Amino acid sequence: MKIDKSIIKELSDYLDEFNLTEIEITEKDTKIKVSKNNVSSNNQPVTASVSPAIKNEIVNSESNINSGTEITSPIIGTAYHAPEPGAKKFVEVGKKIKKGDTIMIVEAMKTMNHVPSTADGIVKEICVEDGHPVEFGQTIIILE
Structure with a gap:
């Protein structure tokens, strides 16, 4: 599975722009969640994750796509x-x-x-x- 890094960057920018701590996007069978820790400094680390359950669904759906x-x-x-x-x-x-x-x-x-x-x-x-x-x-x- 290849994830477009520009999507993660865009979601990270939305965190700062709208003063959010977490944002999630779901498209078809892909779910991307970006969140940042509440740290008192201006250099807040940003993390991105793809849920393991969703990874399994992506693998299963890719095999379904090939057969349907x-x-x-x-x-x-x-x-x-x-x-x-x-x-x-x-x-x-x-x-x-x-x-x-x-x-x-x-x-x-x-x-x-x-x-x-x-x-x-x-x-x-x-x-x-x-x-x-x-x-x-x-x-x-x-x-x-």
């Missing part, structure tokens, strides 16, 4: 697995889907956006929980 097709979110918003609460989900693990089938809804600014499948396949993994936020380009489903 990722479908990513086209927009930032809140992901919903069904058209309304209590309704049947669009997809479930093991379900065969075709290109163009709605796999999820991403709500952004009170607009419900249907996300179509970009490929045919069988749903291997649903990577986002119902009602949770998603980022642009975040993997939401993996197909076999």
